[in-house]
Amino acid sequence: MSDSGIYLDYAATTPVDPRVVETMLACMGEAGNFANPSALHAAGRASARVVEHAAGELARLINCDPRRLVWTSGATESNNLAIQGVLRAREHRGRHLITMPTEHKAVTDVAKALGREGWRVTWLEPEPGGLLPIERLDAAIDDDSQLVSIMFANNETGVVQDIAAIGRLCRERGVPFHVDAAQALGKIAIDVAALDVDLLSMTAHKIYGPQGIGALYVARCDDLSLEPLLFGGAQQGRLRPGTLPVHLIAGFGRAAAIAGGSLLDDYTHLWELRDRLWRGIESVPGVVRNGEADASYPGILNVSAGGLDGESLLLALEPLHVSTGSACNSQSGEPSAVLRSMGRSDELAESAIRFSFGRPTSKRDVDAAIESYRDAVTRLRGLLPEAA
């Protein structure tokens, strides 16, 4: 890291794995696979093979046919393509979208924009632990419904939804199902062949791959078509035209292969770290954990300390690099909409801190985080008027 800090913000983005860098460098420069993979000359065909190899690696990670993958610029674009693409293609059948307020902004803001254009949006409130009550979804689906969009693992709390059960219900009711898997890919086993998932959004930069490359899995289904967001060329069946970024795709493929090989080790490592952190701070007065502990991905621990303000806490926690709520909300200054919809008071939501761990995180990093957090909360509490 450029400054001496302890990075505990892996849910926001991860450093690129050196093996991924090596794969990407092999695509760059005069001797690399830099040629346009759509070109018919030998150099272009060599690039096309690099892309095909990467598609195979990503496809293996989620157990799909590599031809069902569309390359995008990241999960934001994948979510937009999935949601807008399906709803615009099915507009003549109905104009109803079902999602949750706990989704990432790359879903909620798309839903709000479609709402302004006249689509009806149903926001399913979670239980206090963050999970979707499935009977609420069953009740929300009607003849007008054209898409259900529910994320796999939550980026603020780590809460993992029951994607198998939600998919089964959507399939029964004949509504396409989109899953934002940006936080789950490469961290939780995903088998799209066994899940009733029609569309799955992915991104490379949360699994030690490069920023700026993602993918959308689109199930093979006669009834499922998508309107493109972009127009311009014949690449990717015109669903997402534009020259493919060969080095980024190669890097994503390599990152996916590495993640697949270390899924269990990573999971165990993260579990130990989160457990250690929680045991170290649970006795701090007023500290509560956000999100169902038994249903969450171990790479994230989200805690609130009532009465304190997240921004001040963040400053007091330096040199730890952590987030209040999610990185994507930190500019708005609003308390996390995710925590508010889980029934947390403004006061608790405002003091939320998200710790997130990765492959390089050590027990020493966690011990430093425990000390900083205990110290910061105690110090800030001492400054509160009622304690004076």
Ligand SMILES: *Cc1c(COP(=O)(O)O)cnc(C)c1O
């Ligand atoms: C990071 C993230 C996104 C956005 O991904 P980008 O690749 O940065 O566009 C979307 N959804 C979730 C759940 C995320 O964690």
